[in-house]
Amino acid sequence: MTQIGIGILGGGYMGKAHSVAMAAVGAVFNTALRPRLEMICASSPESAERYRAAYGFARATDDWRLLVNDPAVEAIVIATPQETHREIAEAAFALGKPVFCEKPLGASIADSAAMVAAAEAAGVVNMTGFNYIRTPASQFARQLIAEGAIGDVTWFRGEHTEDFYADPQAPATWRTSGMANGTMGDLAPHMINAALALLGPVAEVMADVETVHAKRPGGDVTNDDQAQMMCRFESGAMGHMFFSRIATGRKMGYAYEITGTKGAIRFDQEDQNALWLYEMDGPEATRGFRKILTGPAHPDYLPFCQGPGHGTGYQDQIIIEAKDFLEAVATKTNKWPTFKDGHDVNRIVAAALASSDTKSWQDVNAF
Amino acid sequence: MTQIGIGILGGGYMGKAHSVAMAAVGAVFNTALRPRLEMICASSPESAERYRAAYGFARATDDWRLLVNDPAVEAIVIATPQETHREIAEAAFALGKPVFCEKPLGASIADSAAMVAAAEAAGVVNMTGFNYIRTPASQFARQLIAEGAIGDVTWFRGEHTEDFYADPQAPATWRTSGMANGTMGDLAPHMINAALALLGPVAEVMADVETVHAKRPGGDVTNDDQAQMMCRFESGAMGHMFFSRIATGRKMGYAYEITGTKGAIRFDQEDQNALWLYEMDGPEATRGFRKILTGPAHPDYLPFCQGPGHGTGYQDQIIIEAKDFLEAVATKTNKWPTFKDGHDVNRIVAAALASSDTKSWQDVNAF
Amino acid sequence: MTQIGIGILGGGYMGKAHSVAMAAVGAVFNTALRPRLEMICASSPESAERYRAAYGFARATDDWRLLVNDPAVEAIVIATPQETHREIAEAAFALGKPVFCEKPLGASIADSAAMVAAAEAAGVVNMTGFNYIRTPASQFARQLIAEGAIGDVTWFRGEHTEDFYADPQAPATWRTSGMANGTMGDLAPHMINAALALLGPVAEVMADVETVHAKRPGGDVTNDDQAQMMCRFESGAMGHMFFSRIATGRKMGYAYEITGTKGAIRFDQEDQNALWLYEMDGPEATRGFRKILTGPAHPDYLPFCQGPGHGTGYQDQIIIEAKDFLEAVATKTNKWPTFKDGHDVNRIVAAALASSDTKSWQDVNAF
Amino acid sequence: MTQIGIGILGGGYMGKAHSVAMAAVGAVFNTALRPRLEMICASSPESAERYRAAYGFARATDDWRLLVNDPAVEAIVIATPQETHREIAEAAFALGKPVFCEKPLGASIADSAAMVAAAEAAGVVNMTGFNYIRTPASQFARQLIAEGAIGDVTWFRGEHTEDFYADPQAPATWRTSGMANGTMGDLAPHMINAALALLGPVAEVMADVETVHAKRPGGDVTNDDQAQMMCRFESGAMGHMFFSRIATGRKMGYAYEITGTKGAIRFDQEDQNALWLYEMDGPEATRGFRKILTGPAHPDYLPFCQGPGHGTGYQDQIIIEAKDFLEAVATKTNKWPTFKDGHDVNRIVAAALASSDTKSWQDVNAF
Ligand SMILES: NC(=O)C1=CN([C@@H]2O[C@H](COP(=O)(O)OP(=O)(O)OC[C@H]3O[C@@H](n4cnc5c(N)ncnc54)[C@H](O)[C@@H]3O)[C@@H](O)[C@H]2O)C=CC1
Ligand SMILES: NC(=O)C1=CN([C@@H]2O[C@H](COP(=O)(O)OP(=O)(O)OC[C@H]3O[C@@H](n4cnc5c(N)ncnc54)[C@H](O)[C@@H]3O)[C@@H](O)[C@H]2O)C=CC1
Ligand SMILES: NC(=O)C1=CN([C@@H]2O[C@H](COP(=O)(O)OP(=O)(O)OC[C@H]3O[C@@H](n4cnc5c(N)ncnc54)[C@H](O)[C@@H]3O)[C@@H](O)[C@H]2O)C=CC1
Numbered sequence A, B, C, D: 001m002t003q004i005g006i007g008i009l010g011g012g013y014m015g016k017a018h019s020v021a022m023a024a025v026g027a028v029f030n031t032a033l034r035p036r037l038e039m040i041c042a043s044s045p046e047s048a049e050r051y052r053a054a055y056g057f058a059r060a061t062d063d064w065r066l067l068v069n070d071p072a073v074e075a076i077v078i079a080t081p082q083e084t085h086r087e088i089a090e091a092a093f094a095l096g097k098p099v100f101c102e103k104p105l106g107a108s109i110a111d112s113a114a115m116v117a118a119a120e121a122a123g124v125v126n127m128t129g130f131n132y133i134r135t136p137a138s139q140f141a142r143q144l145i146a147e148g149a150i151g152d153v154t155w156f157r158g159e160h161t162e163d164f165y166a167d168p169q170a171p172a173t174w175r176t177s178g179m180a181n182g183t184m185g186d187l188a189p190h191m192i193n194a195a196l197a198l199l200g201p202v203a204e205v206m207a208d209v210e211t212v213h214a215k216r217p218g219g220d221v222t223n224d225d226q227a228q229m230m231c232r233f234e235s236g237a238m239g240h241m242f243f244s245r246i247a248t249g250r251k252m253g254y255a256y257e258i259t260g261t262k263g264a265i266r267f268d269q270e271d272q273n274a275l276w277l278y279e280m281d282g283p284e285a286t287r288g289f290r291k292i293l294t295g296p297a298h299p300d301y302l303p304f305c306q307g308p309g310h311g312t313g314y315q316d317q318i319i320i321e322a323k324d325f326l327e328a329v330a331t332k333t334n335k336w337p338t339f340k341d342g343h344d345v346n347r348i349v350a351a352a353l354a355s356s357d358t359k360s361w362q363d364v365n366a367f
């Protein structure tokens, strides 16, 4: 059992999730590398210290460089706002330290391009934090499609919808400005990543992006509330994606429906332990969508529980990420999804924004 | 109780449905006018006679003009293929006879424009057969939105998906040629009609229409298998619609999700007796989508059953149509949806086809 | 096409349903015998005349004997309260006229025993009105079990739950007195009939029957609000049934779950067009309950619609009953379920009431 | 931040779950006491050492007395088979060490009675491991009922059903003998505990317990495969529970339906992040069961995730248990459910077995 010193940047929503994951992952997955919670960084000394005590780190700081440079910190998890991702990652790579970075990869396509370049130049392990695709159900969906269980895919519909800004009276905050914090910047990447994982590269997009509530108490809104895009995959499949932070009633609407020539798959993250599969075989009278409950027969489930249908949750997705990151670090071999994959997502976001602006189909390869 | 002589053209899928509806509607709705099944027409004398005997008509013919001209036939139901709609309707209007015509209204926008003109010139009652919007659930959805129950609508997603051509080996037939028989021509009208009924006029569309399986055993396919369109409603709401006859696993995928600033609605025809409603009020902890089962409290349900949740079915939608048609005839006052509404649907279909061809947004008013 | 004169007793909830069914069944099922709506009877001349006009009967009466004796009335449908069933049926049998009688068969086990005896003595066609088991889904469930699709059945759970008396302030009416009008008398028969149809005879029962709200505005309640029973089928399977008219939130809770050694079936009448089937085969990873939508591949569906998933409703169940009744009459051969089957249900009701009174298991054969 | 040395007995299914929970709970809940994984015990030195390394304990042993007696072990978690619970707990209590013990509490009612006595004599913190009732959804259900949200409860239906022995060819193992390992001994306790938590004490039971497959490859089966019981709660509510390990298709069928005079609640552990609530108010037309997704508004959810609908899983239930146990230890004040609660469950199990044997209702207070 070899220890590895972990430094986490950010102690908020995701900083906590990764801290818990690093505390639990060894016991869950019996990993070769065992995380040692070395240092946590937040924007003030007080909050950093509070997080340290709460999550069980050895040390705290409000200076990210200090953390990155600390010799006991051997691997970096970036869970700070998108604007900070690039600088931190570049510094870590310069020191040859492996980096896990939360989605979206940087605040812009320029950021993510630079981050990929830095990662490749350094030749260090890097990973982007797309956790939802980690559920046993979605991993299994990916496997089913790859194995041809639903034949040739003809149609993909995906959405990432939540309702935290559904109320027009919800006040303006930092979330309501900055393209990286709008719906395209913040929510879309998860589902775009899923689309790529499940169907392969997207060739073209035609999008419509909009700010529904341009004024909110406290100020103007300068990023998007909802967006949709039609797309064409390189495989030839037709697709559509929808993203919204004003989708009243939707709490975790990461959902997809995939149609193939031999079957179909449906998934909704609000019931993340079920995958719906239709197979076009057997007598017509007994065909139907089957509700498969995840269990030990599905990827990365068994380490959480021996019983099928007992269910995994949000935090478990982060633990699965931590396992893969540690494995990549241990073997010095990247595991999917890398920074390159995070950047590919950003390219599609950029193409979609351009498409919406120009009201025309955009070739993703131009981005 | 006044009788009215009904003539039905076509004795197939819909000809039968309308025959049964005319036999049952009086008892169900205690209508002022009572249908007398006067004559049925089909393409051969043998089939016409077979339908006559089966459905209980007095007479049969294979000549539609004979039926239309017959003095005992006082109202006409057109349930023949789209190519025949126009000529029949025009003949009936010329005689001042009210006409109910199955969707789509004619085989083209030229047809439907002419049919609207003829109806208006004659000043006779006319109705287009969009049955799915007649379910108590969808009527109630319409009422909820009109009353503002979900606030201002910001997003509409609709689909009409079935899988009768999902199997690439299903042979080519008349259904696989002729734009009026493809997915846009044949399935899309139902959901476009729903969109108009629920949200009002569509201003602009941007579509992608495709033939997935261009060759089938028996010949080439010359119409579309699936199609999608982004749209903008005149109200400002953003929308998306998807249509498919190759949606493996989908049997009656007439489904919509509508988001508003105060709530949301979901419906899927595969469970046509339930409407899902989310209301953004009350404590956060008890909010959720409510599965409302239709019952006597909902439009046009009580005549079918006194018990809530006991359910109506496909045939009942046609009975509701017959009730409205008879009422329109009795009062000589059109009821929604008229030929004009059927034509408005065709205009959107035409705009969508043009959009897909030109890969550009199309203003619906130009069609 | 031979006509048959139909006389219906009662013009309320079920009187109407059977009137509509008789008006529609010929066209739907192309029956050999074609109903002629000859006469309807209700408790007052005014209501009888109102029903006559509404449902399209030739004549009306408030004297059931007059209807039964009328020579133009060739088959009888009893849709009056349970207390009236026996006398009417006996009179009809005495004249050799076939009788369809709504559930429950009479107001007591004595009634139903006498009715069976009268039917057998007369050798005339007779049928009991258990409509819910007529849905394509439940017919298919029955077929699946008979074919061994789920192996040997080990467990049955059924319920018939509604909430029309859930509100303790709902007033006392005729429904709240008389054992034939309580939950055991009025609701239980449907599900007991289903249990018998699906699994075969019940050997023993152990029940608990209770009046939850003994006082209601307007008077005392003298029959039961809810009841449960454990049972043992002759096949050896264990079972449980629950019946309630105070099941808050349940509108049409006719539902069952059946477990076998090779699979399982689930059904809920609130979504009557779906049957859930689990088959214990194929790889563990793709097993799950399959939601089968009824369609032309299932019993008695096609005559209502050519499209799968398009759905049948409550009224359609009554039309299916009418078809079977007419067929039995035409062939002078009983079809399931006969009066004998209605009486078998009553025997289990009687055994359950005795069990609840004596707090002991009761052998159904003793009733 | 005070550390506490934890000793866990058993490294299998639950030993692992508790190890992970102890590793994670501090970071998740910011607990006052922070677990130090001191020692783990399993039945052989090899397996103990393997678990130690995998879960991150400091030391391992195959002698439970050594663990219990070790001065660095300050709190004990028993996750060994039921036969071992009593002896271990008694030894720990004798040393004044707090004990968390997995369900069922001991292998018999005699065991649990002794364990309660020992706990009370020692005056030490004790807790029984009923994890399923810990989900945010079930905690919220409990709260809703306590607050009167559904009025007076009139009906409870619960089940704990799985299918790990559904296949009649699954071989006999230690699980198929010993009453503590059968369905009543092993599965029933969870749902009985839920019933008590949600509705309060059970007064009387009437049960039917059976071994469906008495022979399996490898030997005779001497404990039960499925069991049902009717019950009466002290509140007057009627109830039913069903337990099965042969419930084909059911993976984690811990499910309940609770009806009250003002509303109803439904829950199924297979979709553990949703609670269904029906409230009998507002207009009839908009009533329905509401699918509430758990989120920060519900008990013990927020520490796992800031986003509603993001979901918790099986492992999280164990983390919640660990939090409550540590809190009880820190405050030297028992938290629900204690050994007494575990014993109360066993009393009902005993009453049910007696009822099934004697085929009579049994007063729970006699056990
Ligand atoms: N994968 C997922 O499900 C989610 C991913 N995210 C992503 O995670 C990242 C962090 O988001 P949240 O945790 O929601 O934010 P948060 O606002 O909850 O936490 C941000 C943390 O970063 C710290 N921080 C901010 N600027 C800093 C600086 N310059 N130096 C050091 N510390 C600094 C703050 O003190 C705070 O602890 C973002 O990239 C976001 O897009 C966020 C939520 C969910
Ligand atoms: N509202 C709905 O749910 C549906 C609507 N439809 C519409 O109903 C119409 C009829 O379609 P189906 O019933 O499916 O077709 P079908 O092929 O089942 O029946 C067509 C009938 O028209 C008769 N017919 C054809 N050409 C004729 C002619 N020149 N003169 C006299 N009779 C002629 C045929 O003999 C046949 O009886 C179409 O417009 C179709 O789009 C079809 C299916 C469902
Ligand atoms: N299969 C099912 O789903 C249902 C079956 N039923 C059964 O149908 C039967 C009728 O019940 P509902 O239709 O609900 O009752 P209802 O109260 O709606 O109608 C009863 C009808 O019988 C008439 N009637 C009563 N006494 C009469 C008499 N002595 N002579 C002539 N007419 C008389 C009344 O005038 C009225 O028209 C009952 O046996 C009931 O259990 C009722 C509802 C649903």
Ligand SMILES: NC(=O)C1=CN([C@@H]2O[C@H](COP(=O)(O)OP(=O)(O)OC[C@H]3O[C@@H](n4cnc5c(N)ncnc54)[C@H](O)[C@@H]3O)[C@@H](O)[C@H]2O)C=CC1
Binding pocket: D009, D010, D011, D012, D013, D014, D015, D041, D042, D043, D044, D047, D062, D063, D064, D078, D079, D080, D081, D082, D084, D102, D103, D104, D129, D130, D131, D186
């Ligand atoms: N709350 C829940 O969801 C569940 C609770 N349980 C309960 O947890 C307990 C353990 O069950 P599992 O983890 O499934 O069993 P298991 O068979 O997976 O593990 C049992 C462990 O106990 C050890 N052990 C057995 N006898 C021992 C002894 N005399 N001394 C020291 N170690 C010994 C074994 O080496 C093994 O590590 C049981 O009481 C069971 O009823 C089990 C599964 C689920």
